[in-house]
Amino acid sequence: MTLHIADPKTFTPDIPAYSPAGNECALFEAAFRQKLPLMIKGPTGCGKTRFVAHMAARLGLPLSTVSCHDDLTSADLTGRYLLKGGDTVWVDGPLTRAVREGGICYLDEVVEARKDVAVVLHPLTDDRRILPLERTGEELAAPDSFMLVVSYNPGYQNLLKALKPSTRQRFVAIEFSFLPREQEIAVISRESGLAEGKVAPLVSLAHRFRALKGQDLEEGVSTRLLVYCAGLMAAGLDPAEAIRAALIEPLTDEPDIRAALLETARALIG
Numbered sequence: 001m002t003l004h005i006a007d008p009k010t011f012t013p014d015i016p017a018y019s020p021a022g023n024e025c026a027l028f029e030a031a032f033r034q035k036l037p038l039m040i041k042g043p044t045g046c047g048k049t050r051f052v053a054h055m056a057a058r059l060g061l062p063l064s065t066v067s068c069h070d071d072l073t074s075a076d077l078t079g080r081y082l083l084k085g086g087d088t089v090w091v092d093g094p095l096t097r098a099v100r101e102g103g104i105c106y107l108d109e110v111v112e113a114r115k116d117v118a119v120v121l122h123p124l125t126d127d128r129r130i131l132p133l134e135r136t137g138e139e140l141a142a143p144d145s146f147m148l149v150v151s152y153n154p155g156y157q158n159l160l161k162a163l164k165p166s167t168r169q170r171f172v173a174i175e176f177s178f179l180p181r182e183q184e185i186a187v188i189s190r191e192s193g194l195a196e197g198k199v200a201p202l203v204s205l206a207h208r209f210r211a212l213k214g215q216d217l218e219e220g221v222s223t224r225l226l227v228y229c230a231g232l233m234a235a236g237l238d239p240a241e242a243i244r245a246a247l248i249e250p251l252t253d254e255p256d257i258r259a260a261l262l263e264t265a266r267a268l269i270g
Contacts, residue, residue, distance in 0.1 A: 018047070018054035019187050024174050028055045031172050032147050037125040039168070040151040042176025045222020048151045051176070052106045061145060062103035064094040068113040074120040077107075078133060090136055099124070099131045102145030110150040111161045118167045124148055125170035155219065178210070178223060188223065192230035199230050201269050205247065208264055216257050221247055239269060 028051075031038045040048045049065070056063035066077065077095035081088050098105035107113070123130045129142040150171065152163070178184060185203050189196040203226065210220030229246035233239055248261045 015057040016050055016053045017190065018050055019179065019183055021177075021179050021183065024051065024176075025055065025058075027172075027174055029059070032059060035129060035142075035144060035147075037121075037148040037150070037171045039171035039173040040149065040176060041154050041173060042151070043155055043178070043222065044153050044219055045224035046176050046178050047223060048176055049106075049108060052104065052149055052151075056104045056106075059104075061147070062098075062101065063106060064098045064103060065106045065108060066094050068107055068109045068111075068117070070112060070114070072113040072117060074114075074116045077117060078120060078131070079135075081135065095120070096131060096133065096140065099140045099142050099146055102143045104147045104149055107148075107150045109152050111152045111163055118164065121148065121150075121167070122170065125167075155213070181207070184223060184226070188226050188230050191227045192234050194230040194234040198233065199226075202226055202229055202243075202247075205243070205265055205268050208268065209247065209251070209261065216254075216260070217251055219251065221251065225250060240265070243269065 028038065040051070042048050052065075053063060066072070075093070077093045079091050079093040079096050082091050083089075092100065095105050107117075110117070120131075123132060124142060125148060129146070131140040131142065132138075133140065179187060181203055185196050185199050188194070188199045188203070192199070206221040206226055209217065213220040225246050229242050232242035232246060237245075243265045244262065248258055248265070251261070252258055
């Protein structure tokens with residue numbers, strides 16, 4: 001199998017823009033070549049999903065993304081029998097399609113899925129690399145071009161929603177965080193069209209808000225929200241209104257905390 005990997009510093013319309021913070025691109029490529037499943041850990045909105053889309057495009061692989069939730073079952077991933085035109089036919093789920101055809105299957109926020117999902121993943125995450133389909137009697141062998149990638153936000157984990165050690169230790173892992181200040185400013189400016197000089201105070205404000213995580217705020221300001229805020233400002237919205245709409249209202253419903261965050265924003269941004 002020949003791979004044509006783009007220069008990571010070169011962004012084309014076919015490759016989603018991504019700004020590496022370290023050696024994560026090389027690690028992803030090495031995991032793919034060694035046929036290893038990959039786990040990505042990091043806070044909401046720090047670029048995990050963009051990174052996977054970027055790497056799929058660089059490697060020339062189809063990408064199937066599943067947003068996991070409380071009601072997601074193993075059948076949603078593998079497939080089920082459905083009635084079509086009076087006949088009962090088997091319809092592959094996204095995981096099964098990826099195993100049959102090759103490509104990346106990305107399970108976003110995997111800890112949100114029901115417990116039976118992990119059982120389905122286990123045979124794909126060891127040296128067997130197989131997907132047993134009990135309903136059809138098939139046992140699919142994953143091709144070399146198949147890769148399983150999962151992600152989650154460790155900050156949201158609790159005793160009821162956590163990956164078991166027996167599942168975690170089947171993956172190699174990358175820990176994501178927010179980009180260094182200057183790099184984050186450049187990314188937000190590129191994504192939103194707002195000049196870096198106007199983005200810089202927003203990033204400073206985000207750092208203040210992120211320091212409140214686990215105290216007044218459950219989660220800090222994501223890079224995604226900063227892009228939204230900068231985009232509103234680039235479209236002509238008053239900065240104070242953009243900050244309220246994109247950086248404060250999504251973070252909390254508590255009136256006292258909102259008022260305190262607004263006061264912090266006024267003091268820093270003006």
